Amino acid sequence: MTLDPRRTAATAVPDTALARRLGDGLARVRGRVSAGADLARITWFRVGGPAELMIRPVDVDDLAVVLAAKPADVPLTVIGVGSNLLVRDGGIPGITVRLGRGFAEIEAEDGCFIRAGAAALDANVAKVARDHGIAGLEFLTGVPGTMGGALRMNAGAYGREIKDVLVTAEALDPAGRLHTLRPEDMDLSYRHCGVPEDWVFVAATLKGEPGDPDAIAARLDEIRSQREDSQPIRTRxxxxxxxxxxxxxxxxxxxxxxxxxxxxxxxxxxxxxxxxxxxxxxxxxxxxxxxxxxxxxxxxxxxxxxxRWEIRRVGVPADHPDAVAATDTSETGDDA
CATH class of the missing domain: 3.90.78.10 (UDP-N-acetylenolpyruvoylglucosamine reductase, C-terminal domain)
Known part of the structure; x- marks a missing residue:
């Protein structure tokens, strides 16, 4: 994936107990690192406490550095745009990784394949498929969130699921090693993925079929209209x-x-x-x-x-001993 030219040097590291534990490994991270980041500003519900340590890696290599530096007893939480997420009021202890622009590329490839980074919006994947005459991925415009979240929960809508169109997924294990997974490796079923929770998805390749761009566009419009009519998408x-x-x-x-x-x-x-x-x-x-x-x-x-909850609930209550104090209020909905 393409490096963000604004993040080519090591980032400033907050002086916190957790940051000190991560030591030189954290100092090698090129993305932004912040302590006490305000998560309520970036989740769709607009609620929840802060992240003890937020890291926004610039690419897969940078994320691998984060994972390799993380002690086994430090929890890791990965978030995208916060669409299907409820952050509890005490915030998220440990490391929160937020995937942004360096993971958001979408490319159409010969043979009706689409390769998308884990931070690519599902709706944008559907649009790229439309533009290249690739049918079968229209349902993604009805799935809020990003490709990483869609992989993690085998997301679906309007009669199709990720497992129906997935060719391969790429994920980093806790040691920062990259793996290419096939659907049969992932134990995918209705709103379930069997890949270990501490593996981080970074990209996926999907396959559609040849289609007429105008017909695909009409189907996208139909799905968007149905969502607008039936769901409270203009609310928090x-x-x-x-x-x-x-x-x-x-x-x-x-x-x-x-x-x-x-x-x-x-x-x-x-x-x-x-x-x-x-x-x-x-x-x-x-x-x-x-x-x-x-x-x-x-x-x-x-x-x-x-x-069974489909919304992902993370973090701790406000009265929990590990509740996180807010110290950085600069996080916004924009990617770093």
Missing amino acids: TGGSTFANPDGHSAWKLVDAAGCRGLTIGGAQVSEKHTNFLINTGTATAADLEALGEEVRKRVRETSGVEL
């Missing part, structure tokens, strides 16, 4: 809150349990689509998580079905 929300249980639609179970419009604090079950939670403006992460758990309880009581 994440993706679908719960995975669909076998034989059921999560939203129907939530609706049947009487949860449409249910509120706890500043969190609300969407009136428009009951599988979405909304921050009405004053919600905390604790409000949103408590609301989700209350919904799960009511669905269990009314239908006997156990809902």
Whole structure:
């Protein structure tokens, strides 16, 4: 992947206990390193505490340096654009890696292949496929977030999943070694990926089929219109809150349990689509998580079905001993 010319020298390192533990390894990182980064400003819910140490590597080699420097007992959390993510109010202890521009390239290749970095927006992958007359990837315009997140949860929409179009995925293991994985290596199933959580996806190659760009564009417009009409995408929300249980639609179970419009604090079950939670403006992460758990309880009581969270919940509560203090408020939605 192309290096960011603004990040060719070693970055300044915060003087914190964790940064000192990482020592010379952290000093070799070329991307931005910050302590106490404000994650609420970059997640779609706009809630949550800070990251103890945020690292934004510039490319795969830089990320490999981060992983090799990380002690085994230091937790690692990887985030993209924060679309399907609920960061708890006490923040994220350990290292948070945020993949940005150096991982966002998308290239069309001969044979209806698309290669995309892990930070590439799924909707942008669909657009590049359209521009090159590659059909079969239109569903990605209905998947919020990035390719890395889509790989991690085998994301899908409108009848297709990542596993249906995936050729290979590339990931770094905890030692920073690069692996090329085939779908059969990844134990992919509905909203599940069996690749170890401490492996970091960096890219994927997808395969479509020849198609008419105008027909593909029409399908993209149709999907976007359907999302606009049925989902609260203009609010502070994440993706679908719960995975669909076998034989059921999560939203129907939530609706049947009487949860449409249910509120706890500043969190609300969407009136428009009951599988979405909304921050009405004053919600905390604790409000949103408590609301989700209350919904799960009511669905269990009314239908006997156990809902499984699809939203990824990370970090610790505000009263946790490892809660992180905010010291850097400069993080924004822009990539470094």
